[in-house]
Every structure is written in C-alpha cells, then in structure tokens.
Amino acid sequence: MxxxxxxxTIAAISTPPGEGAISIVRMSGEEAVSIAQKVxxxxxxxxxxxHTINYGHIVDPKTHEEIxxxxxxxxxxPKTFTREDVVExxxxxxxxxxxxxLQLLLVNGxxxxxxxxxxxxxxxxxxxxxxxxxxxxxxIRAKTDRSMKIALNQLDGNLSHLIDSLRKDIxxxxxxxxxxxxxxxxxxxxxxxxxxxxxxxxxxxxxxxxLLKTASQGKIMREGLATALVGRPNxxxxxxxxxxxxxxxxxxxxxxxxxxxxxxxxxxVSGVPLKLIDTAGIRETDDKVEKIGVERSKKAIxxxxxxxxxxxxxxxxxxxxxxxxxxxxxxxxxxxxxxxxLEEKLDRKELAKISENAPVYATSILKNxxxxxxxxxxxxxxxxxxxxxxxxxxxxxxxxxxxLKKAQxxxxxVLEGIxxxxxxxxxxxxxxxxxxxxGEITGESYxxxxxxxxxxxxxxxx
Numbered sequence: 263m264x265x266x267x268x269x270x271t272i273a274a275i276s277t278p279p280g281e282g283a284i285s286i287v288r289m290s291g292e293e294a295v296s297i298a299q300k301v302x303x304x305x306x307x308x309x310x311x312x313h314t315i316n317y318g319h320i321v322d323p324k325t326h327e328e329i330x331x332x333x334x335x336x337x338x339x340p341k342t343f344t345r346e347d348v349v350e351x352x353x354x355x356x357x358x359x360x361x362x363x364l365q366l367l368l369v370n371g372x373x374x375x376x377x378x379x380x381x382x383x384x385x386x387x388x389x390x391x392x393x394x395x396x397x398x399x400x401x402i403r404a405k406t407d408r409s410m411k412i413a414l415n416q417l418d419g420n421l422s423h424l425i426d427s428l429r430k431d432i433x434x435x436x437x438x439x440x441x442x443x444x445x446x447x448x449x450x451x452x453x454x455x456x457x458x459x460x461x462x463x464x465x466x467x468x469x470x471x472x473l474l475k476t477a478s479q480g481k482i483m484r485e486g487l488a489t490a491l492v493g494r495p496n497x498x499x500x501x502x503x504x505x506x507x508x509x510x511x512x513x514x515x516x517x518x519x520x521x522x523x524x525x526x527x528x529x530x531v532s533g534v535p536l537k538l539i540d541t542a543g544i545r546e547t548d549d550k551v552e553k554i555g556v557e558r559s560k561k562a563i564x565x566x567x568x569x570x571x572x573x574x575x576x577x578x579x580x581x582x583x584x585x586x587x588x589x590x591x592x593x594x595x596x597x598x599x600x601x602x603x604l605e606e607k608l609d610r611k612e613l614a615k616i617s618e619n620a621p622v623y624a625t626s627i628l629k630n631x632x633x634x635x636x637x638x639x640x641x642x643x644x645x646x647x648x649x650x651x652x653x654x655x656x657x658x659x660x661x662x663x664x665x666l667k668k669a670q671x672x673x674x675x676v677l678e679g680i681x682x683x684x685x686x687x688x689x690x691x692x693x694x695x696x697x698x699x700x701g702e703i704t705g706e707s708y709x710x711x712x713x714x715x716x717x718x719x720x721x722x723x724x
Contacts, residue, residue, distance in 0.1 A: 301367065
C-alpha cells in the first residue's frame with residue numbers, strides 16, 4: 263500500500279453529487295498541472311498563465327476516448343487556497359462524467375484527498391489559521407444569512423485578531439517577568455511586576471468573559487435553536503409549523519391527536535435558525551401510540567432552548583393547559599393565543615398571573631394574522647443587542663469555548679498565586695499556560711491528533 267504524505271498531489275470532487283449544470287473536480291499539489299496535462303486535450307497547461315480558464319476536452323490517454331468537454335481553471339502557487347498549484351476541471355454535471363474524470367486523475371498520478379485535506383493544507387502552509395479553517399465548515403453548514411455572516415467574519419480572521427491581541431498582551435507581561443528574574447537585585451521591580459501580572463490577568467480574564475458571553479448565541483447560529491411547539495391537541499401547533507416552514511409538512515385535521523410523533527424541521531425565523539419540534543398534543547389518553555407521542559413531547563420540552571406554548575383563545579383554560587404552563591415554567595417561552603378569529607373566551611388576566619407574565623402573542627394562523635410579530639419576538643429574545651453591532655466577534659465553536667474556559671482557569675491560578683504570595687517565576691508558569699491555550703484556538707500551538715480529528719469532519723472536496 264502506497265504511503266500517504268502531505269506532499270502528494272490530491273484530487274477530489276468538490277461539488278455535491280447528483281445532476282447539475284457543472285461539476286468541479288479539484289486537484290492540488292506539485293504535479294497537479296502535469297497530471298492535468300496528461301488527460302487534457304487543448305492548450306498546453308504547462309505553458310498557460312496562472313489564473314486562467316482554458317477550454318478543451320478530457321481524453322483517456324490510453325484509449326484516446328473523449329470523456330467530456332471541459333473548462334480547466336489553472337492557479338499556480340503561491341496565490342491559491344492551498345498555496346500549491348491548483349487545477350479545477352469544470353465538467354458537465356452528472357455522476358458518470360465527473361467520476362470518470364476523477365478516476366483518470368487518480369490513475370495518472372494523483373491520490374484521493376482525505377476529508378478536509380485541501381483546507382488542512384491551507385492551514386499547514388500558513389494560508390489560514392485554525393479558526394479560519396473551522397469557519398470554512400461553518401460557512402458550508404450555515405442555515406441562515408446571519409450564521410453565514412458570522413462564519414464569513416471568522417473566515418476573515420476577526421476572531422484570530424482578537425486572540426492574537428490577547429496573546430500579545432500576555433507575552434508583554436511575560437517579558438517583564440523575565441526582566442525581573444534576570445535582575446533580582448532591584449526590589450521594586452518584583453513589586454511592579456507582580457502588580458502588572460495581576461492587572462493583566464484581571465483584564466484578559468474580563469475580555470475572555472466577554473467572548474464567552476457570545477458562545478450561547480454562537481451555538482444557536484451554528485446548530486439551530488431547539489424550539490418545542492407544545493400545546494394540547496387541536497390548538498393549531500401543526501398549522502403554525504406548516505406556516506413557518508411555508509409547506510404542508512405536518513398533517514392538519516380537526517381530529518384531536520392527529521400528530522402522534524415528534525416532527526423535527528429547520529426553519530429560518532428572522533435570521534435565527536430554529537430546530538422546530540412539533541410535538542404530539544399533551545393530554546391523558548388510553549391510545550397506546552398517542553401515549554408514546556405524549557411522553558416524547560414531555561422529553562422534547564426538557565431538551566428545548568425555547569418553548570412555543572400554543573393555547574386556544576376560543577376556549578377557557580383547561581386542566582391540560584394549566585399542566586403545560588407548569589411544565590414549561592422553568593423554560594424560556596413564548597405563549598401563543600391561537601384562533602383569535604373566533605370569539606375569545608380565554609381569561610388573559612388569569613393567564614398572566616399563572617404564567618409569570620411570559621410574553622403573549624395573539625395569532626390566527628387560519629387568517630395569517632399575528633405570525634410576523636411572533637417571528638420578531640423570537641429573534642429579539644435571543645439576539646437583543648448582539649446582532650446590532652457589526653464588530654461583535656461571536657464564538658460559535660465548542661472547541662474554542664473549552665479552550666477559552668481553560669485559559670480562564672489558568673488566569674484564576676495566576677491571581678490565586680499572587681494573592682497567596684507565590685514567587686513570580688512560579689506564577690509565570692500559569693500565565694504561560696494561558697498563552698499556550700489561546701494559541702491552540704488559532705493553531706499557533708497544536709497536536710497532529712487534533713488536526714486529524716478536526717479536518718475529518720469536512721466534506722471530501724474541501
């Protein structure tokens with residue numbers, strides 16, 4: 263078996279499988295141009311200028327069979343994503359032609375790229391840092407315009423600049439400590455250095471705290487806000503789901519207990535990606551299937567970030583309604599009074615009293631009334647103040663959050679060491695640890711295992 267190295271010329275299909283106008287087969291490495299030339303009939307690619315698109319045909323060099331009519335994009339190092347020679351073959355979309363071209367490249371000297379290997383090479387060659395590499399994946403997976411914008415900001419290096427600034431401040435302090443260790447005869451130097459260490463540790467800790475505050479919002483942007491649609495049977499949960507999705511996903515009838523299972527769908531509500539969970543109506547029932555659905559509904563409430571509690575405005579509060587209000591008391595929730603096109607019988611004052619003044623929105627999904635105000639409320643609930651600032655750097659990645667918290671702990675150890683009167687050179691160790699941990703975020707310090715684990719999550723052609 264041939265040894266896989268980072269010097270191999272790699273190839274992969276970079277477009278999604280299936281039919282389309284075009285497909286792209288990407289190649290990167292020292293031999294990318296010469297391999298492409300072996301299978302290309304048209305202009306001599308070895309003589310072509312960088313960053314040009316060249317018309318021709320892909321031909322099997324053994325059988326001389328014409329495979330496809332193509333446009334070949336030629337990009338020479340170092341001005342490429344991987345900082346290697348890159349060739350992209352734009353062929354007709356379709357599984358057969360695309361696969362045959364890829365196979366030809368593999369037969370003629372390239373190897374199949376590992377998941378995320380193009381981006382990994384961009385990182386290893388200093389084209390991007392780790393936060394930017396991870397943002398490439400976030401960009402691909404973005405579910406709304408806002409989450410795409412956050413990923414783009416990260417790709418531009420906004421988070422990297424902030425982390426670099428924190429590391430520089432720590433490094434300046436560590437330099438002062440070294441001066442203190444080198445010139446111990448000056449008593450006031452030690453006092454000054456200790457004071458400086460303390461001030462810097464407090465300042466950096468606060469800046470990290472500010473970053474961590476954005477983590478929950480960042481997680482929502484990345485993964486979607488787990489939102490449970492709950493209510494007793496036949497209050498309009500499935501109708502609301504269909505309205506938000508703009509399609510008839512859930513079956514809607516006037517028969518109580520129509521929805522018997524939990525339906526999960528992603529929906530974009532004013533820029534917030536909701537992982538919307540339509541639950542079975544919660545009520546006492548002897549129906550075996552419906553009973554399972556009710557249990558799953560209760561579990562969905564427990565696991566949700568937000569609860570949309572739907573009540574029937576045309577009926578007084580029932581025992582089931584009161585039970586649902588109790589079940590969702592500890593959750594972030596919005597109460598929806600549906601069916602306001604009918605005569606209102608629900609006592610709003612009683613509702614406000616027992617629901618601890620949770621926000622209430624009146625809707626008539628049948629007549630398409632009140633849903634826009636509801637969507638705005640969901641958006642405001644989670645992004646009040648955060649999305650107003652274009653300059654806000656948002657932490658969206660669980661790995662970054664863990665490292666920031668570890669760096670915070672190291673700074674706590676610095677402050678504890680200073681208050682207990684530990685020598686400066688010992689306190690310095692924890693400060694250096696914080697510097698190293700922040701470096702792991704951007705990839706200034708890393709382990710090979712981390713890279714393998716990180717880039718394995720990427721799609722094959724990225």
